Amino acid sequence: MAKLIKHQPHPDEPLNFLKEFTQARIALGSAGSSIPTKPALEFKLAHAHARDAVYSVMEVETLADALEQFHLPVLHLYSQAASREQYLQRPDLGRLLDETSVNRLADQIANDGIVLILADGLSATAINQNAVELLQLLIPKLRAAKLKLAPLCLVEQGRVAIADGIAAELGASLSVILIGERPGLSSADSMGAYLTYMPKPGLTDDSRNCISNIRPEGLPVAQAADKLFYLIQESLSRRLSGVALKDNEGLLPDK
Structure with missing residues (x-):
């Protein structure tokens, strides 16, 4: 069980100690009727990073080269969204x-x-x-468990549900996007x-299991790979996924 630590906040900024637990914008201080210049500029920079991420481009050639290490066919696919603007x-x-x-x-063997x-x-x-690093940890686990792998797919302008159509065309029994x-x-x-x-096409989100916030400052890639491998095993064993598949393994350490 995690230990509760008592903090002694600075009397002038009583909420500052909370910053070590979250990246949320708290205890920003005030300057007249607004916030100080530094946090205001930091907010604008973060907003710019978020906008840049939405319009960022998948480095397809770099990823394809990195995926060669797994000795699987790599398929480059596209959604029906013809541009980023249309995708959004x-x-x-x-x-x-x-x-x-x-x-x-259709040219692939089922x-x-x-x-x-x-x-x-x-x-x-x-x-x-983050993707290649996760696959470097996940794919050896899948192969050690003697699980069959379909071709790897790189999809541009894709949403989550595009995995349903890809898996159906390939005859895959399970998809991970x-x-x-x-x-x-x-x-x-x-x-x-x-x-x-x-x-298969037409499924809704209640048919899926999700692991979110995989990144160095969120859920570390190694823990995400362990959790994903666990869910894959459970899904194939129980022949289900989504709300019917419960995560009963606690892989996250106490803090």
Whole structure:
């Protein structure tokens, strides 16, 4: 059990001690009727980072080169969103594969295994920085467990549900999509992982399990890989995912 530590805050800033527990903007102080210049500028910078993350671009060639270490086919796919602007305005198009991608998947041999997908989502920065490191920890675990792997997929302008169509085309029994999450003002590099058993088009979010905030300042990649491997094993064993699949293993250490 975590120990409670008593803090002695500075009398002039009684909430300052809370800053060590969160990146939220608290105890900013005041300057007249506003906040001091430094936190005001820091807020604007964080907002700029968040906007940059939304418009960041997946480094496809760099990622594809890095994925060669796993000795699996790598497929480069696209959603039906033709541009970043359309992707942001039409979430429905980001859930569907374009015709070229569907044909590319149709050329693959059906694989009743696990398909691992990397999608830019709302922060390609998160994928560029965190995805390969997670796969370096996860894929050896899957292979040691003798689980079959489908081709790796890189998807541009993709939403979470695009994994359903990819898995259905490949005949995969389980999909895992790593995707950039909506950036907050302190988490422009946050990656999420969504797991779905027997994925097919038309499923809703209650059919998926999610591990969120994967990044150095959030959930560390190593712990995320352990948690994801646990959920994959449970999903395949119980033949389900989503709200019916409970996380009964506590992997996060007490603080």
